[in-house]
Amino acid sequence: MSLRPLQARALRILGSDWLTPDQPLAPRTSFRIGGPALLFASPPDVDALRRALAFCADEGIPWFVMGRGTNLLVSDAGYTGMVIHMGKAWAWLRISGSAVNVGAGYPLPALARKAADAGLSGLEFAAGIPGSTGGAIAMNAGAFGGSMAQVVREVDCILPSREARTLTAAEMAFAYRHSRALAEPMILTGARLLLTPDNPDEIRRRMADFQAQRKARQPLSAWSAGSVFRNPPGDAAGRLIEAAGCKGLRQGGALVSPKHANFIVNAGGATAADVLALMREVQRRVEEAFGVRLEPEIKLLGEFDAPTPAAPAP
Ligand SMILES: Cc1cc2nc3c(=O)[nH]c(=O)nc-3n(C[C@H](O)[C@H](O)[C@H](O)COP(=O)(O)OP(=O)(O)OC[C@H]3O[C@@H](n4cnc5c(N)ncnc54)[C@H](O)[C@@H]3O)c2cc1C
Numbered sequence: 001m002s003l004r005p006l007q008a009r010a011l012r013i014l015g016s017d018w019l020t021p022d023q024p025l026a027p028r029t030s031f032r033i034g035g036p037a038l039l040f041a042s043p044p045d046v047d048a049l050r051r052a053l054a055f056c057a058d059e060g061i062p063w064f065v066m067g068r069g070t071n072l073l074v075s076d077a078g079y080t081g082m083v084i085h086m087g088k089a090w091a092w093l094r095i096s097g098s099a100v101n102v103g104a105g106y107p108l109p110a111l112a113r114k115a116a117d118a119g120l121s122g123l124e125f126a127a128g129i130p131g132s133t134g135g136a137i138a139m140n141a142g143a144f145g146g147s148m149a150q151v152v153r154e155v156d157c158i159l160p161s162r163e164a165r166t167l168t169a170a171e172m173a174f175a176y177r178h179s180r181a182l183a184e185p186m187i188l189t190g191a192r193l194l195l196t197p198d199n200p201d202e203i204r205r206r207m208a209d210f211q212a213q214r215k216a217r218q219p220l221s222a223w224s225a226g227s228v229f230r231n232p233p234g235d236a237a238g239r240l241i242e243a244a245g246c247k248g249l250r251q252g253g254a255l256v257s258p259k260h261a262n263f264i265v266n267a268g269g270a271t272a273a274d275v276l277a278l279m280r281e282v283q284r285r286v287e288e289a290f291g292v293r294l295e296p297e298i299k300l301l302g303e304f305d306a307p308t309p310a311a312p313a314p
Contacts, residue, residue: 003021004021004038006038006039006059006061007021007022007038007039009059010039010055010059010082013051013055014041014048014051014052014055017044018041018042018043018044018048019039019040019041019042019052020039020040021038021039021040022036022037022038023036023037023039023040023083024036025037025040025069025074025078025079025083025301026074028066028069028085029069029070029072029073029074029225030068030069030070030072030130030223030224030225030226031069031072031073031074031223031224031225031266031270031275032223032266033073033074033076033223033266033270033271033272033275034072034073034074034075034076034078034272034301034302035074035075035076035077035078035079035302036078036079037078037079037081037082037083038061038078038079038080038081038082039061039081039082039083040082040083040085041082041083041084041085042085042087042088042089043084043089044089045089046158046164046189049084049158049187049189050158050162052082052084053158053160053162053187054162055082056081056082057160061080061081061082062080062081062082063081063082063083063084063185064079064081064082064083064084064301065084065086065134065138065187065188066083066084066085066086066135066301067085067086067104067105067131067132067134067135067136067138068107068130068131068132068135070129070130070131070135070225070226071131071135071139071225071226071297071298071299072225072298072299072300072301073225073272073275073276073298073299073300073301074272074301074302075272075300075301075302075303075304076271076272076273077302077303078302079301079302080302080303084187086104086105086132086134086135086187086188086189087105087132088105089105090103090104090105090106090134090189090190091103091105091106091107092106092190093106093111093114095114095115095118095120098120098194098195098196098197099192099193099194099195100115100120100192100193100194100195101190101191101192102133102190102191102192102193103133103134103189103190104132104133104134104135104137104187104188104189104190104191105132105133105134106132106133107130107131107132107133108123108126108129108130108131108132108133108135108136108141109126109127109128109129109130111123111126111133112124112126112127112207113127113207115195115203116200116203116204116207117200118200119197119198119199119200119203120195120196120197120198120203121195121196121197121198121202121203121206122146122150122151122193122194122195122196123146123151123193123195124144124146124203124206124207124210125142125143125144125145125146125147125210126141126143126146126148127207127210127211128143128210128211128214128220129141129143129226130226133191134188134189134190134191136148137152137155137172137179137181137188137191138179138181138182138188139177139178139179139182140174140175140176140177140178140179141177142177143210143214144210144213147174148174149169149172149174149179151193151194151195152169152172152174152191152192152193153168153169153191153192153193153194154166154167154168154169154191154192155167155172155181155188155190155191155192156188156189156190156191157181157186157187157188157189158186158187158189159185159186160185160186164189165186167180176230176231177230177297217259217260218257218259218260218263219257219259219260219263219265222257222263222265222266222267223265223266223270224257224263224264224265224266225264225298226263226297226298227262227263227297227298228262228263228264228279228282228296228297228298229241229262229279229282229283229294229295229296229297230294230295230296230297232292232294232295235292236262237261237262237294238260238261238262239261240286240289240290240292240294241256241261241262241282241286241294242261243289243290244282244285244286244288244289244290245285245289246261246281246282246285246286247261249278249281249282250267250278251274251275251277251278251281252269252270252271252273252274252277253266253267253268253269253270253271253274254266254267254270254271254274254275254277254278255267255270255278256278256282264278264279264282272302272304273304273305276300276304279296282294
């Protein structure tokens with residue numbers, strides 16, 4: 001493999017312990033789609049994180065924070081910047097009474113299970129959301145009437161200036177599938193949550209009920225990124241997509257799930273271009289039928305040939 005000068009400089013300055021050039025991103029996403037990252041960093045601590053940000057600033061290259069890649073469509077051409085992956089090094093958990101101190105890399109389903117074991121309610125909704133805790137907070141992930149905003153008290157983050165900050169829930173400006181972490185570049189490193197004591201068996205029963213509902217309605221065994229579009233006010237994107245006759249619509253290897261119309265699945269060999277073309281066709285049909293413009297919930301990373309769909313409004 002021949003390295004570009006920028007990659008060689010990155011390895012010289014940051015080392016190769018936690019930095020990889022030309023890292024394929026497809027295996028790191030739940031869609032299993034996308035090209036490589038020019039630089040892929042898994043910084044083990046805050047100091048490494050700061051050094052990675054400093055390198056990007058000095059070189060004038062973009063960076064993107066990635067958790068478990070379960071809400072991402074990565075371009076077929078990949079990403080010509082640095083992906084900063086918040087993985088295992090950031091997967092700590094401490095539970096004390098009703099207070100939970102958790103790292104951004106901790107898997108959300110595991111957090112929900114640990115909370116249940118500790119007799120703490122509030123994360124039942126999260127058991128089937130396959131992201132990282134940091135990604136879930138950034139996205140204000142939610143389901144079944146629950147959301148991260150209801151349990152987060154404070155988050156720790158690193159700003160592009162490399163300053164470490166602690167932000168309150170109010171300062172995070174949580175909204176439907178949105179937070180300040182999506183509006184401003186910042187890297188969430190950890191958070192404090194406040195949960196409610198309850199009977200562990202009752203908590204597990206509610207979690208199992210939510211999981212059963214998911215299994216019945218969603219194509220969980222297929223490669224996807226969950227719901228593709230945000231629900232428009234007062235309606236469900238899935239209902240509109242189904243009513244517009246899009247269930248089963250296919251573009252290359254991408255398919256509008258026959259089980260849940262707001263899921264696009266990679267039915268085998270799908271490219272990012274296939275998914276994006278299918279998203280546009282769904283948007284077109286729904287707008288034509290109902291006059292509603294669906295906005296993507298999934299995040300697009302990298303360059304796409306044609307203009308990408310409009311970013312969701314905060
Ligand atoms: C089968 C399936 C079911 C799903 N069900 C649901 C559901 O019920 N409800 C729901 O809300 N979502 C759902 N999702 C979507 C997804 O799991 C959530 O949005 C999740 O919170 C994303 O976390 P992640 O770590 O995978 O983030 P990624 O996909 O890696 O990133 C998503 C966004 O968060 C940002 N981000 C990630 N980590 C950080 C960090 N540490 N600091 C700052 N920004 C960060 C990224 O930059 C990006 O903008 C589902 C997905 C799948 C595949």
